[in-house]
Amino acid sequence: MKVLVPVKRVVDYNVKVRVKSDGTGVELANVKMSMNPFDEIAVEEAIRLKEKGVVTEIVAVSIGVQQSQETIRTALAMGADRGILVVTDQPTESLAVAKILAAIAKEEAPQLIILGKQAIDDDANQTGQMLSGLLGWPQGTFASKITADGAMVTVEREIDGGAETVELKLPAVVTTDLRLNEPRYASLPNIMKAKSKPIASKTPADYGVDATPRLQILKVVEPSKRTAGVKVKTVDELVDKLKVLGAIG
Amino acid sequence: MDPAEETALLDSIQKWVDREVRPVVMHHDHNDIWPAELVDQMAEMGLFGATIGSEYGGLGLPATTYAKIVSQIASYWMAITGIFNSHLIMAVAVERFGTPEQKAEWLPKFATGEIRGGLALTEPNAGTDLQAIRTTAVRDGDDYVINGTKTWISNGLNGSCFALLVKTDPKAEPRYKGMSLFIAPKGPGFTTGKKFEKLGYKGIDSAELIFDNYRIPAANLIGGVEGQGFFQATGGLELGRINVAARGVGLAEGALRLATDYAQQRQTMGKPIADHQAIQLYLGDMVTRARAARLLTFDAAEAYDRGERCDMQAGMAKYFASEAAVKNSQEAMRIYGGYSYSKEYEIERFYRDSMLMCIGEGTNEMQRMIIAKQWVKRNPA
Numbered sequence: 001m002k003v004l005v006p007v008k009r010v011v012d013y014n015v016k017v018r019v020k021s022d023g024t025g026v027e028l029a030n031v032k033m034s035m036n037p038f039d040e041i042a043v044e045e046a047i048r049l050k051e052k053g054v055v056t057e058i059v060a061v062s063i064g065v066q067q068s069q070e071t072i073r074t075a076l077a078m079g080a081d082r083g084i085l086v087v088t089d090q091p092t093e094s095l096a097v098a099k100i101l102a103a104i105a106k107e108e109a110p111q112l113i114i115l116g117k118q119a120i121d122d123d124a125n126q127t128g129q130m131l132s133g134l135l136g137w138p139q140g141t142f143a144s145k146i147t148a149d150g151a152m153v154t155v156e157r158e159i160d161g162g163a164e165t166v167e168l169k170l171p172a173v174v175t176t177d178l179r180l181n182e183p184r185y186a187s188l189p190n191i192m193k194a195k196s197k198p199i200a201s202k203t204p205a206d207y208g209v210d211a212t213p214r215l216q217i218l219k220v221v222e223p224s225k226r227t228a229g230v231k232v233k234t235v236d237e238l239v240d241k242l243k244v245l246g247a248i249g
Numbered sequence: 250m251d252p253a254e255e256t257a258l259l260d261s262i263q264k265w266v267d268r269e270v271r272p273v274v275m276h277h278d279h280n281d282i283w284p285a286e287l288v289d290q291m292a293e294m295g296l297f298g299a300t301i302g303s304e305y306g307g308l309g310l311p312a313t314t315y316a317k318i319v320s321q322i323a324s325y326w327m328a329i330t331g332i333f334n335s336h337l338i339m340a341v342a343v344e345r346f347g348t349p350e351q352k353a354e355w356l357p358k359f360a361t362g363e364i365r366g367g368l369a370l371t372e373p374n375a376g377t378d379l380q381a382i383r384t385t386a387v388r389d390g391d392d393y394v395i396n397g398t399k400t401w402i403s404n405g406l407n408g409s410c411f412a413l414l415v416k417t418d419p420k421a422e423p424r425y426k427g428m429s430l431f432i433a434p435k436g437p438g439f440t441t442g443k444k445f446e447k448l449g450y451k452g453i454d455s456a457e458l459i460f461d462n463y464r465i466p467a468a469n470l471i472g473g474v475e476g477q478g479f480f481q482a483t484g485g486l487e488l489g490r491i492n493v494a495a496r497g498v499g500l501a502e503g504a505l506r507l508a509t510d511y512a513q514q515r516q517t518m519g520k521p522i523a524d525h526q527a528i529q530l531y532l533g534d535m536v537t538r539a540r541a542a543r544l545l546t547f548d549a550a551e552a553y554d555r556g557e558r559c560d561m562q563a564g565m566a567k568y569f570a571s572e573a574a575v576k577n578s579q580e581a582m583r584i585y586g587g588y589s590y591s592k593e594y595e596i597e598r599f600y601r602d603s604m605l606m607c608i609g610e611g612t613n614e615m616q617r618m619i620i621a622k623q624w625v626k627r628n629p630a
Contacts, residue, residue, distance in 0.1 A: 034260070070253050077257065185264035188295035188308055191257050
């Protein structure tokens, strides 16, 4: 079966993000960008399914600025077979992304779409669910275990208070949680070979999607600084302090 | 090389270092254990073919990219870079000077790491003065018979093949005209002596190689002609020096990284020690030194990639970067204070490892002579 894996270019998780001085967003100039970690998990899972012989082809898709091509290359170096880059300089909102992915899904006819449950830049956690709705496909979100055969996919999901197992009829949409797997790092030979794997370049218009943002960002601010804590020596002192603060009666 | 691709390579190296190298470095270093698992991973990562041409299955990386990889790994654990570097210098000798048959036979196996090894030049009485070696190879029909001893050979125990420098004509004048370089796989008559106990550079084996009527086919004479060995062996040394410079850069930057972290965490007199002027003076020196070492090293690597003669640049880079490594690890220890002397902290390893950079691959005394001679030659009166 064919698997579609959307991958997003985001600020690297090791970077301490700074808010732009004009408050319109976070600073992206000279900041290290990488693949969204949840998407890395999605790519890894697709590769593992391919190694098990369940999957025959992995198509990595990225929607965003031209440099998102590097994110696709990362997926290709890990083991994806080819890429589709949908270039847009506008901010990508979940609904527009879901619409583009739905159009690609109709064209490519994958049996499975594996997405990160959310991207670490806006933490929206919407695209997978919207995509499932638009396509009318079943969804298994927050997957911590995926088993697939030709007709069904079984997804163990992380939910409040435990794990839930759902069985989905293919084609289906699955989003990955953190504990699904530990993504591999690409070997140097595979990074170099990824150069020759094909990437198709498209625009939202090619898929008939108007990607104009519908949301307006009013302002972005840094979290307020934590005030310094106080060390106490005894439990009695702690209780006294809490009483003074009105935290306990 | 495409900058985005180079970034991707370095990102992957960093992930490997973070996930596989950093958790095991102290255990292996303190107990002087050869890191078998890391060596397998290096092979998988393609490091044993990093500079070997792609037509032989290598990555064909330019010296600049290779030096960045080396300095990045060395900033966490310098010693393991020796496992693939000595190997690649052997490969360079075959790739640059070997016959087409030798390249086709050996380079693909070197590139995958199926055959690993190093460079066997140094002898008990000949290091910097390479022309004084005493190991001999005597032609006997289609073979050569080799006798002698090499010492301080990196990968000596765990490697299986070496670029071996010998005298095919011990009476030649000038002496270098009697020297030849062989591809020498381990076999009957080729044994190894003891593994050396070292101050630092742990984990990698440095050993004695003993040749007692060791017989190899004449087809293993690199280039197929006697008397070329000195140039073949020293021809790889430019890259070797760039590599040691890159290791020095890594050690200098690694010591700086540790010191920077510590100086911001450790508090005295109510503030992080990084806010004290005494510590700032150290940090200011260390950052500058590390940066200068990096720039000199990439200056030499870029010249090498352009195909220019770069013995002077490589010498300056090796000299400066190795001294920077020593100074930065010493000053990092000053910043760490008492904890620097504890084996529970990493900085002591940098102190032990860095001194080798000044001594190995041509002593820094020798480097300065080479630099000066080249400089005067280029600026005749």
